[in-house]
Amino acid sequence: MPKQIILAAHFPGVNNTTVWSDPASGSHIDFASFVHLARTAERGRFDFFFLAEGLRLREQRGRIHDLDVVGRPDTLTVLAALAAVTTHLGLAGTLNTTFREPYELARQLASLDHLSGGRAAWNVVTTSDAFTGENFRRGGYLDRSLRYERAAEFVRTARQLWESWPADAVVGDRDGGRYVDEADPGVFAHRGDQFDIAGHFTVPRSPQLHPVILQAGDSGDGRDFAASSADAIFSRHGTLADGQEFYRDVKARLARYGRNPDDLKIIPGVTFVLGDTDAEAQERAHHIRRQQVSPQTAILLLEQLWNRDLSGYDPDGPLPAEDPDVSADAISRGRAGMYPDPVGTARQWRALAQEKGLGIRDLIIEVTGRQSFVGTPQRVAERMNHFVQSDAADGFILVPHLTPGGLDEFVDRVVPLLQERGVFRTEYTGTTLRDHLGLRPARPLTRVGAA
C-alpha cells in the first residue's frame, strides 16, 4: 500500500502570500471566512486546519506595515468556534511559548481538545524579539538558546499537566456521593530552570491526552526539539532534494529519543496554482506573483535584506550598489529574520539580477518565490504524490493565496485524483486528529499522581 498523504489547510495570514487586492478576496476577519475555509477542508477530508499567530503588528522604517493584510483574530478563540461547525477536521494553532505560561496554555489546549472531541493541535513557536515583548508582562527578551530551553520545558510541563488527571477520574457516583475518584485530581509539581510551579490542574484528561504537537523551527536546536517533543514538523523545504535531505536528517534524530520514524510527520507548507493546461497554470502563477509583489512590496522586501531605507529606489530599476547595513537595529520589526548572511545574500541577488537582467521587483519575485505546485490538477496530484512516495515529506500544509475561497479548486479538482490513486482517504476512519495523522494514541510519560 502506498504511503497516505497528510493534507492540511492554512488560513492565509498577514504576509504577502495573500492577494487581498484580487476581486475574489473576501474578509480575513469575518468568522464566515474561517467557516468557509474549514468546511472546504473538511469536505476534502483534510487532516487539519492551521492558523498562524502574530502578537504585534509588524513595522518597517518605524511605521506600521500597511501593504499586506494587517490584523487577525485570536487563534484559540477561532479554533474553538470552528469546532462547532466541523466534525472531524483537526484544529491546529500556532501559540507562542515566550509570552504565555504553561498552566494557562495547557489548560486552554486541553479545553480545546475536549470541546472538539480530540481534534486540537499546537504549533509550538518561540520569539526572541523584545519588540513583540513590548505587549507583554514578560517584556520578553530571551536569548536564542534560552528560547528553546523554555519551549522544551514548556512542552514537558504541559504534558505533565495534561497527564495530571487519571483516565476516567470523573466517576459521578451519585449513590456513593463520589464525583471524583481521588481527593487530589490534577495534582502536579514541576521544578525546572524555567518553571517552578505546583498545584492542581483544572481540566480532566482530554480525548487525545496530549493534543498534537507541531513544531516549525529549522535550526539544529529546532530539529532536535521536534525530534524529542513533536508529533509533526511544519517545514519549509519546497524542493524534492531539499525535502529529502531534511526528511532523512530529522527522521534519523528520532532514534536518539527512543522514537520511531513514524512518530514524527514532516509536513512542509506549500502553495499551488492550478490551470486547465500547464501553460495556463504557469500564466496564472506569474500573475499571482505580480499581485503578491507589488512595486511597493518589492521595495519593502528589499529593505528587509538591505536594512536601509530604500524608499527612493525605482522598483523597476537596479539593486542598490552599496552593501546591506549589518550594524544598526533592524529596519523591519515583528517579522522573523530570514537572512543570516545579508551581505552574502545581497551579492548573490546582484549577480542573479545581472545575469538575468532583472530590476528590483522582478528579482524579488524570482528569489522569494515559493509556488511549489503549478500545473494541471493531474500534474499537481502526480507531483505531490511523488514528493510523498519518495520521502521528501509525509504531506503538506497548503497555503492558498485567496481568502476564503482559495482551497475550493484544490478540493474539487486535485483531491479526487489523489483519492483515485489510493493515496488519500475518501472518508475519515477515525475521530481524533491523532487518528487522522496515523499517530499512536498518546501514552502518559509520567506516572499519574506521582508527579
Place this chain on the structure above:
Amino acid sequence: MPDPTLHLAVALDGLGWHPAAWRLSHADPAAPLFPRWWASLVGQAERGALDLVTIEDSLDLQSSLPDGPDGRVDQVRGRLDALLVAARIAPLTRHIGLIPTTSVTHTEPFHVSTAVATLDHVTGGRAGWLPRVSARRSEAGHFGRRNLPPLDPTRLAEPQHARLVGDLFAEAADAVEVVRRLWDSWQDDAEIRDVPTGRFVDRDRLHYTDFTGRWFSVRGPSIVPRPPQGQPVVAALAHSTVPYAFAARHADVVFVTPTDAGHAEAVVAEVRAVEETVGRSGPPLRILADLEVLIDDTPALARRRRTRLDELHGAEFHADAAAFTGSPGQLADLLAEWRRAGADGFRLRPAVLPDDLVTITRAVVPALRDRGLFRAGHPGGTLRDLLGLPRPDNRYAVAGTD
C-alpha cells in the same frame, strides 16, 4: 417613566450552583466536559429570550475553602476554560450575549483583549467579559511568578488584607484599561484596501496604546480589528466598596448580591453613590442582582428539593448571594419587588442544571411577561443594544489623532 422591562441573565457553572447539584441533576455528571452540554444550556437560555449567560471560571480547582483545594471528592471538580466554551457555542447561538469569566491576575491583558475581541467578531457583537481577581495563593503557585500573602476574607478590615485587596483590584483596573485601549486601537474604518496605493490599512487609523503601569506595560496596537460592539460589554461581580468602585470605573454591568429588597435598595444606592465618587462618565452601570434559585411547581416541592440537596451536602448551603426557594410565581414576585428597589435586572444562578434553568425559561419568564416585566423575544442587535448601552465612540478617533 423608566422602562419596566428588566434584564435577565443566567450564570452557568458546573451542574448548578448548589454543591450537591450533581447528585440530583438529570444530566450525566461528566456533562460539563462536553460541548453539547453547553450548547443545550445556552440554547435553552436563548429560547427563553434571556439577555445573556455568564460562564464561571477560575485558574484553580473548585474548592469550598477560600485559599486552595479542599480535597473533597463529593463535589464537582474540574472544568474547561470559559472563554473557549463561549467560543465553542458562539456559532450555535444567534441572539444571546456570552460573557465568559477570565482571571486578570496572572494572565496577559493583550491575550485577553484579542480573545474577547475575537469572540465579539465571531458572535457579531454578542461578547462580554467578566474579569476576575485571583487572590488565592494556590493560583499564584500555578504560575510561580509571585507569592501572594494569605488573604483571610473575614479580616478584610485589617491593613495588610486591605492593601492586598486594593493591589489586586488596582492591577485588575490596569488590565481592563489596557484591554479597552486595545479594543479602541483600531478605528472602525482602518481597513481601506486601497489598490492604487497598495495599502491594506490606513496606518494613521491604528493607534499605540502606550500603557505603562505598576504591573505591566503594553505598547499596542491590537492585532485584532476593532470588535463589532466597539467595546464588548465588561461585567464585574461586586460585594463591597472596593469592587463597587472598580465596577463604577471600569465596567458596564455589575452583578451585586443583596440579601433582600431593603438591602437591594441600599446596595443600589451605594453603587450609584460610588459612581458619583469616582466620576463615572458614560451610561450608568446596569445593576443586576445575583440570586441562587431553586424553583419548583409548588413552594413545598421546592423546599423538599432544597432540603434534599442540603442533606446530601451535609449542611445548609450558604453562598455569597441570597438563595431563593419557591414557585415560579413567587420568584417573579420577588424579582418585581427587587426591581422596584432599583435593580435593573437579575443574574439567576440555577441551583441545579439543567433543571432549574429549564424552569426559568419555561415558567419564570412567562410569569415575568404576565407581569409586564419582560419582553416577548429577542429584539435583535448586539449585546449592548440588548442592555440599552450605546456603542462607544473610539477614544483615539474622538481625540482627533487621525
